[in-house]
Amino acid sequence: MNGYKERHHKSHKSHKSSKHSHKDKDRHSSKHSSSSSKDKHRSSSKHSSSSSKDKDKHRSSKHHSSSSKHRHSSSSHKVKEERAEVKQEPVSPIKMKMDEDDIPLSARMVKTEKKRPCYAEDDDDEDDAPLSVRVDQAKKSPSSAKKRKMDDDDFMSSPKKKKTPLAKKVKSETKPTPTTPKKGKEKDPALQEDKWEWWKDEGLAEGCKWRYLQHMGPYFAPEYEPLPDHVRFYYDGKPVKLSPEAEEVAVFYGRMIDHDYTTQEVFNDNFLKDWRKVMNSKEKELLRDLRKCNFNEINDYFKLKSEERKAMSKEGKLEIKKQNEEIVKQYGFCVIDHHRQKIGNFRIEPPGLFRGRGDHPKRGMLKKRIMPEDVIINCSKDSPIPKPPPGHKWKEVRHDNTVTWLCSWTENIQGSIKYVMLNAASKLKGEKDFNKYETARKLYKCVDKIRAQYREDWKSKEMRIRQRAVAMYFIDKLALRAGNEKDEDTADTVGCCSIRVEHIKLHEKLDDKEYVVEFDFLGKDSIRYYNRVAVEKRVFKNLQIFMENKSPGDDLFDRLNTAILNKHLQSLMEGLTAKVFRTFNASRTLQEQLKLLTDEDDNVPGKMLSYNRANRAVAILCNHQRAVPKNFSQQMENLQGKIDAKRDAVKDAKRDYKASKADYKASRSITNQKNVEKKKKALDRAQEMLHKLEVQQTDKDENKEIALGTSKLNYLDPRISVAWCKKFDVPIEKIYNKTQREKFAWAIDMAEEDYEF
DNA sequence: TAAGAAACTTAGAATTCTTACC
DNA sequence: GGTAAGAATTCTAAGTTTCTTA
Numbered sequence: 001m002n003g004y005k006e007r008h009h010k011s012h013k014s015h016k017s018s019k020h021s022h023k024d025k026d027r028h029s030s031k032h033s034s035s036s037s038k039d040k041h042r043s044s045s046k047h048s049s050s051s052s053k054d055k056d057k058h059r060s061s062k063h064h065s066s067s068s069k070h071r072h073s074s075s076s077h078k079v080k081e082e083r084a085e086v087k088q089e090p091v092s093p094i095k096m097k098m099d100e101d102d103i104p105l106s107a108r109m110v111k112t113e114k115k116r117p118c119y120a121e122d123d124d125d126e127d128d129a130p131l132s133v134r135v136d137q138a139k140k141s142p143s144s145a146k147k148r149k150m151d152d153d154d155f156m157s158s159p160k161k162k163k164t165p166l167a168k169k170v171k172s173e174t175k176p177t178p179t180t181p182k183k184g185k186e187k188d189p190a191l192q193e194d195k196w197e198w199w200k201d202e203g204l205a206e207g208c209k210w211r212y213l214q215h216m217g218p219y220f221a222p223e224y225e226p227l228p229d230h231v232r233f234y235y236d237g238k239p240v241k242l243s244p245e246a247e248e249v250a251v252f253y254g255r256m257i258d259h260d261y262t263t264q265e266v267f268n269d270n271f272l273k274d275w276r277k278v279m280n281s282k283e284k285e286l287l288r289d290l291r292k293c294n295f296n297e298i299n300d301y302f303k304l305k306s307e308e309r310k311a312m313s314k315e316g317k318l319e320i321k322k323q324n325e326e327i328v329k330q331y332g333f334c335v336i337d338h339h340r341q342k343i344g345n346f347r348i349e350p351p352g353l354f355r356g357r358g359d360h361p362k363r364g365m366l367k368k369r370i371m372p373e374d375v376i377i378n379c380s381k382d383s384p385i386p387k388p389p390p391g392h393k394w395k396e397v398r399h400d401n402t403v404t405w406l407c408s409w410t411e412n413i414q415g416s417i418k419y420v421m422l423n424a425a426s427k428l429k430g431e432k433d434f435n436k437y438e439t440a441r442k443l444y445k446c447v448d449k450i451r452a453q454y455r456e457d458w459k460s461k462e463m464r465i466r467q468r469a470v471a472m473y474f475i476d477k478l479a480l481r482a483g484n485e486k487d488e489d490t491a492d493t494v495g496c497c498s499i500r501v502e503h504i505k506l507h508e509k510l511d512d513k514e515y516v517v518e519f520d521f522l523g524k525d526s527i528r529y530y531n532r533v534a535v536e537k538r539v540f541k542n543l544q545i546f547m548e549n550k551s552p553g554d555d556l557f558d559r560l561n562t563a564i565l566n567k568h569l570q571s572l573m574e575g576l577t578a579k580v581f582r583t584f585n586a587s588r589t590l591q592e593q594l595k596l597l598t599d600e601d602d603n604v605p606g607k608m609l610s611y612n613r614a615n616r617a618v619a620i621l622c623n624h625q626r627a628v629p630k631n632f633s634q635q636m637e638n639l640q641g642k643i644d645a646k647r648d649a650v651k652d653a654k655r656d657y658k659a660s661k662a663d664y665k666a667s668r669s670i671t672n673q674k675n676v677e678k679k680k681k682a683l684d685r686a687q688e689m690l691h692k693l694e695v696q697q698t699d700k701d702e703n704k705e706i707a708l709g710t711s712k713l714n715y716l717d718p719r720i721s722v723a724w725c726k727k728f729d730v731p732i733e734k735i736y737n738k739t740q741r742e743k744f745a746w747a748i749d750m751a752e753e754d755y756e757f
Numbered sequence: 758t759a760a761g762a763a764a765c766t767t768a769g770a771a772t773t774c775t776t777a778c779c
Numbered sequence: 780g781g782t783a784a785g786a787a788t789t790c791t792a793a794g795t796t797t798c799t800t801a
Contacts, residue, residue, distance in 0.1 A: 347789090403765090417762080432766085484795065525768055563759085626769060707768085707769070
C-alpha cells in the first residue's frame with residue numbers, strides 16, 4: 001500500500017463495523033419475514049413508508065470514529081487544494097455551435113431497446129435491411145455482397161481484404177505526420193482487424209447487435225505445471241511434498257509473498273480456508289497454521305524463472321513472441337458482420353487468489369480454474385461453432401444477437417458473470433461510445449433547465465424531492481458517481497446516493513468561505529474522495545436537515561437511491577442517467593480548459609503542456625488517482641541529482657564563458673572570439689537542459705498521484721481533442737497513441753477544427 | 758414493483774514493451 | 780550494449796444501468 005492512495009483499511013473497519021452492528025440489530029428485529037439481504041432491508045426501510053425517519057433512527061448505530069482521520073501526505077494536500085480550485089465552479093455553459101444537422105448519420109443510431117434476437121435467417125432476403133457489410137462490399141465488389149459462410153480455415157487465415165483503399169481515407173492521415181512503422185516490425189495482416197468505417201454505415205435494427213458472429217471460443221489458461229523436486233515447501237521447518245492440487249494453490253500464494261496482500265489478516269484467513277479445501281486429508285491434518293508455512297523457495301523459483309526469461313537470447317524471445325502471436329491470430333479475432341474485429345479479452349482468467357481492492361472481505365479467496373464446461377458460447381446459428389478443447393464440451397451454445405458478448409462464465413468469488421467481448425476499437429464498442437458522447441452533448445442543451453429545476457426543488461415541501469435535488473447538485477457540481485447500494489460482502493465504498501452522515505462534515509465557516517461541506521469517503525476501488533466545497537446556503541441548510549437525528553452510519557439521503565434518481569433523470573431527458581453528468585462535465589471541462597490554456601503562438605511542446613493540464617483538470621474533477629509509482633522517491637532523487645549536476649555544469653559554463661570573455665578582452669584574437677562564442681553556446685545549452693529537467697521534475701511531481709488515462713479513455717469526447725489538434729496544428733499522435741487512435745478512429749474522421757462539444 | 762441477474766463501462770494495478778541515456 | 784524510465788498493453792475488479800423475474 002504505497003503513497004497517497006492508502007486504501008484505508010482502518011477507516012474502513014469503522015464503517016464496516018458500524019454497518020455490521022446495525023445489520024445485526026436489523027436481524028434481531030425485523031428479519032426472517034423477507035429473504036435475507038441487508039440491502040433488501042436497507043432499501044425498504046429507506047423508501048417504503050412515511051415513517052422512515054424512525055426507521056432511520058433504528059438503523060443507526062453507535063459510531064465509534066466517524067470516518068477515520070486520514071493521514072495526508074503534503075502533496076496530497078496539494079492535489080486536493082487544486083482539485084478544490086477546479087471543482088468549485090459549476091461548468092459555465094457555452095453556446096453550442098453544432099446543430100442537429102451536423103450530427104452524422106450514426107448519431108441516429110441512438111438508444112436501442114432490447115428486442116427479440118433478429119437472427120440472420122430472418123433477414124436472409126438480401127434486399128431489405130441495409131446490412132452494413134453489404135453496403136461496404138457492394139461498393140467494392142458486388143459479388144462479395146452475398147453473405148458468406150466462412151469455414152474454419154478461411155476464418156483463421158487471412159480475412160477477406162477490403163479491396164478499396166478509399167475506405168482508409170481518414171482525414172487526419174492526410175496530414176504529413178505519419179506514424180512510420182518501426183523497423184523490423186512489419187505488419188502482419190493476420191494480427192490486425194480490418195478497417196471498418198462503421199460510422200459511415202447505417203445502423204442495424206434496434207436491439208440487434210450483429211447479424212453474423214463467428215469466433216474460436218476463448219483461450220484457456222495453461223494447465224498447472226508441478227514444481228520441480230528441488231523447489232520445496234516447508235511446514236514448521238520441515239519440507240512437505242504437497243499434492244498437485246494443494247501445491248498449485250500454494251504456488252498462487254508463494255508467488256505473492258512480497259505483496260502487501262499477504263500481510264493482511266483477511267487475505268491470509270481466506271486463503272488458508274480455501275487452500276485447506278483443496279488439500280487431502282493428510283495435508284489438512286498437518287497444515288493448520290499459515291505462520292508455519294514457508295513459501296520462500298517457491299517465491300525464489302519464480303523470481304529466478306522471471307530473471308531467466310529476461311535474460312533469454314534474442315532468438316528465444318522471438319520464438320515466444322511468435323508463439324503468442326499465433327495464439328492471437330487464432331483466438332484474438334472474430335468475424336462480425338463480415339468484418340474481422342479484435343477481441344478485447346479472449347483469454348479465460350487464470351485461477352489464482354482473489355485480489356479484491358480496499359477492505360474487500362473476500363480477498364485471498366481461491367479463484368477457481370474455469371473449464372470449458374463452465375463456458376457459454378454465443379455466436380451465429382450459421383457460423384461454425386467453436387470447438388471445445390479435446391475431451392470437453394461447452395456449458396451451452398447460444399445464438400443471441402441482442403448482446404455483444406462472445407463467451408461468458410460465472411466466477412466463483414462473487415457469482416458474477418464474466419464476458420469475452422470485443423476490443424475498444426471495434427464497431428460495437430465504438431458505436432456505443434459515440435452514443436455516450438452524443439447523450440452528454442444533449443445534456444448540454446438542457447442542463448440549464450435541469451439546474452434551474454433542481455435549485456427550485458431545494459425548496460420543496462417533500463423531503464424526497466429535496467434530497468433528490470441536493471444529490472443532483474452534487475452529481476452535477478462534483479461529478480460524483482451515482483452510488484448504488486452494495487452487498488455486504490464487498491468493500492465498503494459509496495457514491496452520491498449511498499453517502500452516509502459520517503462521510504460529510506458541515507462548516508458554517510471554514511477559512512474564508514461560508515457554508516463549506518467537507519467530503520471524506522471511499523469511492524470506487526476504495527479510492528478516497530476528499531474535498532471541501534463551498535455550497536449554496538440552501539444546500540447547506542438542507543444537509544443540516546437531512547442529518548438531523550441521524551447517526552454517523554445512517555444514509556444521508558434516506559429517501560433516495562439510484563433507481564429513483566435515474567427514473568427522475570430519465571423524465572427530464574431521454575437517456576439521462578447519473579453517469580451522463582460525469583461525461584458531460586468532464587468533456588466540458590476539457591473544452592473550457594483548452595480554450596483557456598492554449599496559446600496559438602506556443603510551440604508544440606508548449607501546446608502539449610496546455611493539453612495535459614486540461615486533461616489533468618478533468619482527472620482531478622473525476623478524482624482519478626493512482627498509487628505513487630514504485631521507486632518514486634528514488635526516481636525523484638535521481639532527477640534531483642541530475643538537476644544538481646546540471647546546475648553545477650551551468651555554473652562551470654558561466655565561469656568558462658566569463659573567463660573566455662576576459663581572455664578576449666585581454667587579447668582580441670579570432671581564436672579568443674571564437675572561444676567566447678563556443679562558451680556562450682555551451683552555456684545556453686546547459687541552461688536549456690537544466691530548464692528541461694526542472695520542468696520534468698515539476699511535471700513528475702504534479703502527476704505523482706494523478707491518473708490521466710482514465711478520463712482520456714472514458715470521459716473526454718475525443719472530437720474535442722481531435723478538433724484541438726487540427727486547430728492548433730498539433731499532430732494527433734502527440735495526444736493519442738496507436739491504440740487510442742484506433743479506438744477513436746470515428747472521431748478522428750469526423751471532427752473538424754470547429755467542433756464544439 | 759422491487760430484487761436480482763445480466764450486460765456493459767470504468768478503473769487502477771501489474772506486466773510487458775520501447776525509448777532514452779550512459 | 781546495458782539499464783532505468785516511461786509508455787503501452789493487459790488484466791480483471793468494481794462500478795452503473797438495463798433487463799428479467801417473482
